[in-house]
Amino acid sequence: MKGRILYGIFGMVLATATVLTGSYGLSSQNIEIYKEALNLQDKVDELGFEGFSLADYKVRCYDGSYDYVLSAEDGEAVVEKEKSILQAFVGTAYEVEGEYQVIVPSVERFQELLSALSVGSSGDIASFSAEQYGVEEQAATIWHEAMHAWQFTRYEEQIQNIIKAEYSSLDGNLGNVITDYIDSNPQVVSLYKQELDCLKKAVFATSIDDKKAYVLQYRKLEEERRQLLTEDVLSVEDYYENVEGMAYYVESKVYEMEKGWDIYKEQYLNEMQLYTEGTHKYYIIGMAKCLLLDEFQNDWKNGFDFTKSLSEILYENIVR
Amino acid sequence: MEIMMTAVKEKLRRKELYIIGGIAVLLLFFLSSGESSLSINGEMITDFTMMLPVFLTIIHFVSCVLAIVLSIGTIGKEYERKTSHLIWIRGVSQFQYHGQLALSNLMISLMAQFVFFVVLGIYCIGQGQMQCFFRMIPAYLITGISTAILSLLTSVLSIVMPAFAAGVISTVVLVGGVFHSLLGIAAGTVGGAGGKALKYLLSVIPDLNNNAKMSTDFLLGKQVSVHDILVGVLTIYLISWFLVILKKKEA
Incomplete structure (x- = not known):
């Protein structure tokens, strides 16, 4: 009996350590990537797309369970947890409550996706391998989808008519x-x-x-x-x-x-x-x-x- | 511990251990010889840092298969042979009996895995990768998490169900665990009721592939997640409690 009690206590310590070492919600890396993407706005302005601003579009990071909605308010990145819109690992611009929002998998999920599917320079999903995909690559992906949001916001009818x-x-x-x-x-x-x-x-x-x-x-x-x-x-x-x-x-x-x-x-x-x-x-x-x-x-x-x-x-x- | 040692000695006589283990050792030696022509996405794999994940994937998978094969019939056969009566008259409880048999399964599974790691160690030394060699024991223990999970699970299931059923469930867990990432992606991509059902199933199946990946990362000097290791150990711990909870009714 004493042995079982001691074993039970060991289990509680183990469970506590497991919970304390875990990270929950959206990882800080995804938030940093979003901030890095925002910081590129001045350079992206030089490309010449009129009125193209990342801060205009909310970025939904899907981690497999929820969408973590990132937005820029007063120069700060704000995160809100919401029920997932698409519940799928896609990179896209999608209309949510009347506005186009960027949807991307979280960087960890994107890395898993690439690793699991071993896509390289061919295929429709991405041009990067799992080992390559990191901060800069995710920031570039966010801008890719933000461009779609800009396209569909301004030129939706024209695009549909193509x-x-x-x-x-x-x-x-x-x-x-x-x-x-x-x-x-x-x-x-x-x-x-x-x-x-x-x-x-x-x-x-x-x-x-x-x-x-x-x-x-x-x-x-x-x-x-x-x-x-x-x-x-x-x-x-x-x-x-x-x-x-x-x-x-x-x-x-x-x-x-x-x-x-x-x-x-x-x-x-x-x-x-x-x-x-x-x-x-x-x-x-x-x-x-x-x-x-x-x-x-x-x-x-x-x-x-x-x-x-x-x-x-x-x-x-x-x-x- | 006498029960455990007797069971281990009995398992050392099982031909499956030598057949599966022997094939795996031969495969590993073949891969390490440089004669193999492995490629990923058309690119030949020859570099040590590219071969190592292949090694660990094979070691991990074969160790998991052996864990199931070696654990599957242990407890059931003891009851079939009616040797359990000889145990009860000595005042040994069911928990102690099942626990020692389960431990014997675990020991033999980890011993088989150790042999594979010896081959890997020889490969590391041959490639001049001494820093990898010195990291092998923790890497062995990380890979051993998957082996222990499957061995214990099979032992626990075989207390209350026939060996075949226990084997099927353990195999489902093995496949789900090894392909956890891929299945998770599929669940996220498919969506709908099917996707949800797959997600719920995956939430109870441990991500075994992550152990192989962490083992590789550790050998290469990369950081591993303490949390993920603790999750694995906690899983082993929780399964072990069923050795206490589950009782076998004898006729």
Whole structure:
């Protein structure tokens, strides 16, 4: 009996130590990441997106059980625990009570997600491995989703009209269009590989004339590819390029602000010529076109028109 | 302790120990030889820091499997053979009897795990990773948390249910524990009733994979979570109480 009592006391001490060493709620690391993202506002302003401010959008960090809603009040980060809106590990901008909010998994959950799924530079989820993903990467992801919040707040109707009738109701299943009509068509894939190679050369070219030459070469390949696809399928591609490409461009520039040119180049640019199945290639293509637009017309973001594809805007600016 | 030592000696005669353990040792030696062609995402794994997680994953998984296999029939067989009567007449309580048998299961499981860590130690020395070698005992104990959980759980379940049922439940816990992160992600991604059900199931299954990960991190000199280690030890402690609570009715 004495032994059981002593064993019971040992258990109580063990349980107390377990509780005291635990961390509950949103980890301080997520709050620090949010503050770091906010602190990048001045540099993000230099990109030129009018009225694009992270502080305008609440950031919901989902830890698997609850949403921890981060907002900026009087320069301080405020955290509120709420019932989870989506109850899913997604990075997105979502309308909550009439306003678009950023939703991201907590950094710990994101690391687990990457580790569990072992996604690397291919795939639709992220461009980072589990070992790479940390503070700067999560901050860049927050800015990516904040760009979506900005896009949908200002240009919701225009964006919804990008996708033509046949696929306008697919919403979350648009990726299947890419799988069914793009990735499964060898001719389209072959042209895409050439286009990606051209885009990379254009991005890395040092003179404006060389960039222009590569863009014009890209244009010919793109026109040839587009003839193989229906207007409806092309509208889905345009949607991903415009919406995700622009957000990926912001994410990559934020990453460059945090990590510097060399690491940014290695992460976002060095392998941009690789064809990947799924929608991630449009992130890269859209980002590349945004980078090229920066070279040809650095105020292209003013009054951006989502009814036009990035290609149309790029070619207009080359002709100027 | 006589009951425990007798049970350990009996287990050392079991062929499953040598078959599963032998295969695992051969696999580990093969991996450490540099002849293997492992790759992740198309990238060949040759570097020590990349091989170590592979080693620990295999050691952890095989140790957990052995823990179930070696623990599954111990208590049930004692009652089948009617040797339990010889115990009662000596004034040994059911708790003491089951406890010593469970301890024998745990000992033999940890001994098997120790052999795997010896192979790992040889690999570390061969790679010139002496700092890893000197961290092996705590890493062994961290991995041993999973082994102990499954061994004790199987022992406890076999008190009140047939060996097959105990094995099935323990295997479910093993699979759920090893794939805890992945299943957690799936639960979060799927959502709905299915996602909720999976979440509740995972809330009662310990994250065994985390022990393997902590063991790897510790060997590589990274920080490990004291809280997570205490959660594992607390789990072992709570399971051990069922050795006191659960009684077997004899015919």
